Structure formats: C-alpha cells, structure tokens
Amino acid sequence: MTKQEALYQYLLQLGDNALIQSHRLSEWCSKGPILEEDLALTNIALDYIGRAQNLLHYAGEVEGKGQSADQLAYRRPEHQYYNNLIAEMPKGDFAFTIAKQLLISTYELLLYTELCHSKDETLAGIAGKAIKEVRYHWTHSRDWCYRLGKGTVLSNELLQQAVNDLWMYTGEQFEMGAEEELMLKEVIGCDNKALQNKWLEMVETVLSDSNIKIPTATYNQSGGRKGIHTENMGHILSEMQYLQRAYPEAIW
C-alpha cells in the first residue's frame, strides 16, 4: 500500500462516518420530540454533511481520478463504504440517538483533537474546523444523558437499554488497520488504540453522573472499516443513493 492509497482509504473512512451519521440524524427532521431538538439534531446532521463533503472532496483529489465528493458519496457500492458499524445503527428512539451520539462524539472529540496536528495540512485544516463543532455535539449529548438518566424511571431505562445495545459496536472505533498504521507512521493519522482509555474514562464519567451502569459485556462486533456492514447499510444506501442512481448527474 502506498502512502497515497492509505491516505485515500483513511479519508474515506473519516468521510463515510460523517456521511452515514449525517443521514441517520437527518432522519429526525420533523420527528424530533420537541421543536428545539428537531433543530438541534438536524443542525448536527448539517455539520456532519459539511464534514463529509470536505473529506470526500479531498479524498477525490488524493485519488486523482477526478471523482467528486458527490460521486464518492452516492455511487459506491455497499462494500466500498468504510464507516464504523455504530454509525449505521438505526436512529431508534430519542434515548438511543442520544446514547449513540455520546459514544461517537466522545471518540470524535479525541480523534479530531489529534488530527488538528496532522502533518497533512488539508486534513489538519478540516479537523481544526470540525473540532469546534464536535465540542457542541458532545456537550449536547452529555446534557441529554444527564436529563434522561436522571429523569423518569422510563427515560433512565431507555437510555440504559440503548447503552447496553450499542456497547458492542464501540470497540471498532479504536481498531487500527494497515492504512491507519501507515498514516500514523507518516504523522498524518492518529493512534486510535491510544484514545480508548481516555474515551472510556470520559464516557464512564458522563454515564455514572447520569445514573447509568457501564455494560460489562466485552464482545465487540466490527467489520465496517473493512467494508463488511450490518443489514442496515443496504437500507440506508437504497434511500440515500436512489436519486443519483435513477437520475445520474442530477443537480439542483
């Protein structure tokens, strides 16, 4: 694997995580529990789609075959998407989305802080912008964990169930593939493994402050980074890619 191939793959992983997260959050549009939350979740979705656009645009430039961000987002088949499985989990109920956002944005907080120091100037620039947005995403999910966890018996139960259900998909975020090892060596990427302890500490603090128990199960399901997805991915893509498949090159 050349440095260029590894960087392309690395950018696709980062971009796909943002793209799929954005899609899932935008499913809340007009379905939020209250108007303010409808706006909040779709605002976060907007931040994610912006990040996906920047990362995929840059991936296209790195690949050098003239693929645009849109082509990368809407024309690839399922096994060529490299997002973590946790991103493609259905939006579920509000507690499920909040738990998902906490587990993902805590990771992104640590990841993008590191990527701000990337030797790749474009990636560092995108990270410099993204980290400011991630801070707002993280505080949003943290504050809702407090409210749901310490709210009613039902809201606590729903949040606990969501954390339990999502837990086995969190480990994948810290895996290191061949392209990530190479990016780490080149001081472009970040050492995911080194983020895990800090992640666990931060997540445990928020959850225990929310009266939520940390799951003890240790089984981890992964595969997304290698293009092996859950059954959810096909459903996402059939909806997301429909227009571009039916009407290639369609623009506003």
Added chain:
Amino acid sequence: MVKESYLREEILALLSEIKDPEIPVVTIEEMGMLRDVILSDKGCEILLTPTYTACPAMGIIEQDILSTLKEAGIDNAKVTMVFAPAWTTDWMSETTKEKLIRFGIAAPVHSSCSNWLSPKNVEVKCPKCESTDTKLISQFGSTACKALYSCNHCHEPFDYFKCH
C-alpha cells in the same frame, strides 16, 4: 488582464462591500471570511474561509463574489476555500459585534478556544433590553452559527452568535 487593470487592494475593497446573506448588516470582510486576493497571469483567486463546515450561505457568497467581479469586468476569477487557520468568532471586531447587537443578535462573549468544557461567568446580554438575566433555550438555533436564548426580563426570545 486583471493583473494590469486592478490592484489587489482595489479588488479587496470591491469585495469588502459584499454582505453576509444571513446577517445583511455585516460584510464578509467584517466577519473575517474574506482572507485574501491573489492576482496572477491566470486571473484572480479569492481566498475564502467558511464560518461553519456546512454553512449554506457559502455558496451564495461565492456567487456574490463572482458576480461582483464580473460587473467590474473580471471574468477569470475563482474562489478557493481555505480551512486553516480555522475561522473563529475571535476575528470579529467590537464594531462588528455592535452591528450584530443592533440587528438583534447577541454577540459572542468569550474567546472561542478557552473554557469550552465549562464556560463560567458567561453573561449573554439581551440585545433588546440589555438585561443579563437571560437563559439558554438550545445550543442549536435557526442557523449553524446561532444558539437560541430567551430573556427573563423582557421575555423576548433572541439569537446568540455562538463562540467558535
């Protein structure tokens, strides 16, 4: 050729007049989005820094820049997005903040990079009655750059330009 008929400063002055489409009382120069103009034999390159990664106004601003230049007889212009250094609300001058307040948007009150985890003593003043007795309704408001507040004194809801 652009290079022979215009100076960099002249083009910057021309573009400094362009208003932010979402906050039409401030210009893109006052917001700190307009970063530089590079003149070369190929034409004119405008360096622009997005406020937010997905700010929908960026497309409109790009069009405004190109049409302003076209009116001045400059056809071979292009807009390039520059991400680093990342845009920050710290670039807003006090005059710009005053304009925001007069427009009804509370201006960012502390530095973007410090204390994000536990912002203490943040007093967001109501742009209508100037009371500091206000409360945060939602960190995410009508646009990506704003939070939603409400004034406990005059009971008006208002937008707050988030620190970034």
